[in-house]
Amino acid sequence: MINEVKKKKKLLVVTSTFPRWKNDTIPHFVFELSKRLTDEFDVYVLAPHYPGAKSFEILDNMKVYRFKYFLTKYQKLAGNTAILPTLQKNKWFYFQVPFFLIGEFLALYRLTKKIKPDIIHAHWIIPQGFVAALNKKITGVRYIVTSWGGDMFVFKKQGFLTNLLKKVYSFILNNSKKSTSVNMVFLDEMKRVANDKDKVVYIPNGIDTELFNxxxxxxxxxxxxxxxxxxxxxxxxxxxxxxxxxxxxxxxxxxxxxxxxxxxxxxxxxxxxxxxxxxxxxxxxxxxxxxxxxxxxxxxxxxxxxxxxxxxxxxxxxxxxxxxxxxxxxxxxxxxxxxxxxxxxxxxxxxxxxxxxxxxxxxxxxxxxxxxxxxxxxxxxxxxxxxxxxxxxxxxxxxxxxxxxxxxx
Known part of the structure; x- marks a missing residue:
């Protein structure tokens, strides 16, 4: 009797940093982690579109979808560099922020309905964690969220918006299946915001030691x-x-x-x-x-x-x-x-x-x-x-x- 092949669960990764094309030089950590999860999951990726990038392609067994959020040639809020430095360099990009949030949310909702993932992995608390939390309220699909950097501290520097953003962070962390941090100090900050401290865990970044030696x-x-x-x-x-x-x-x-x-x-x-x-x-x-x-x-x-x-x-x-x-x-x-x-x-x-x-x-x-x-x-x-x-x-x-x-x- 032939054993049935175990059907993989579907993992939908949503991120603002992901290679735009083969041999792209932007940071690869989300790509490297997601690629290695393909042995256990059927991995789908949702990332921002960028001029010259394909709207859909398959990279290392990952099905990559790129959502458009503005006029194509001006879509540079994310992709070439992190969102925060882009905003710091050119205040004009703040105009694109609401379009990005709406575009990412709609794309995540549509892709969720299309592929029916078992779970979503949102990289960065803001904005991906936020859209994943909203998506869960509508579709019921669970998510985990990973903080990779200073996204956990930015809300402290926003003046009158600080209290509002803190509530948003709390909403994101409290609705997640798990929240992870690559930094122990960030982990402590996340635990101060989250109601269930046990849901927040530390997992550091990784590298390929076959490549780096x-x-x-x-x-x-x-x-x-x-x-x-x-x-x-x-x-x-x-x-x-x-x-x-x-x-x-x-x-x-x-x-x-x-x-x-x-x-x-x-x-x-x-x-x-x-x-x-x-x-x-x-x-x-x-x-x-x-x-x-x-x-x-x-x-x-x-x-x-x-x-x-x-x-x-x-x-x-x-x-x-x-x-x-x-x-x-x-x-x-x-x-x-x-x-x-x-x-x-x-x-x-x-x-x-x-x-x-x-x-x-x-x-x-x-x-x-x-x-x-x-x-x-x-x-x-x-x-x-x-x-x-x-x-x-x-x-x-x-x-x-x-x-x-x-x-x-």
């Missing part, structure tokens, strides 16, 4: 960019909360001690022109390399070849901040020494003086001091096999996906 070292990179001394690296979106300007300022002090040291900045974003102008102003063009965005699959070569990875993140005036930066895990898995700033939850990843170094936010002087010490004390530059094993055993996607499966089923 020290074996990917490629000395041709140093040859190409003429790097003769220590190779410093930053990877990330060029937005305010990344704090790159403080790293550039620190480099002006570092080169006084080590003139041949070079910093490579990989990424793009709304502050790219401003940061390049600062580099020219400080006469650092020969010491700082801007590569633009690089495909995710190519990044391991750069990490594994670099000596020191720096993440000078800050909390912005409006409360935007890092959640659980994947770049920390990627850099540590590839053997880099880490220098970062005191951000919420950093102690869950970095132990100051043991597997990395932590300095105060917005302090170019402290960044420069730690960089100079690391460069001069070359024995401490590379982290070892123990760090890689730690990352593999705790943060590999094979571990993280199973934790999500437990709450999605």
């Amino acid at each position: 020290p074996k990917k070292k490629d000395l041709l990179i140093k040859e190409k960019y003429k790097i003769e001394d220590s190779f410093l690296l930053f990877v990330g979106r060029l937005s305010e909360k990344k704090g790159v300007r403080y790293l550039i300022e620190a480099m002006s002090e570092v080169v006084k001690k080590s003139p041949k040291v070079k910093l490579m900045i990989i990424g793009k974003g709304e502050l790219e022109s401003e940061l390049k102008d600062l580099t020219k102003k400080l006469k650092m063009e020969n010491s700082i390399i801007f590569t633009g965005a690089i495909p995710n699959k190519e990044l391991p070569r750069y990490y594994a070849t670099a000596d020191i990875f720096i993440a000078p993140s800050i909390t912005t005036k409006d409360g935007d901040r890092e959640g659980f930066p994947t770049v920390f895990l990627e850099a540590m898995a590839c053997g880099n020494s880490i220098i970062t700033t005191r951000i919420d939850g950093i102690e869950n990843i970095i132990q100051d003086g043991i597997n990395g170094y932590i300095v105060n936010q917005k302090s170019s002087k402290e960044l420069a001091r730690e960089l100079i010490e690391l460069i001069q004390n070359r024995k401490s530059i590379k982290s070892g096999k123990d760090t890689f094993i730690l990352i593999k055993n705790n943060y590999d996607w094979s571990i993280i996906k199973n934790r999500y499966k437990e709450i999605l089923i």
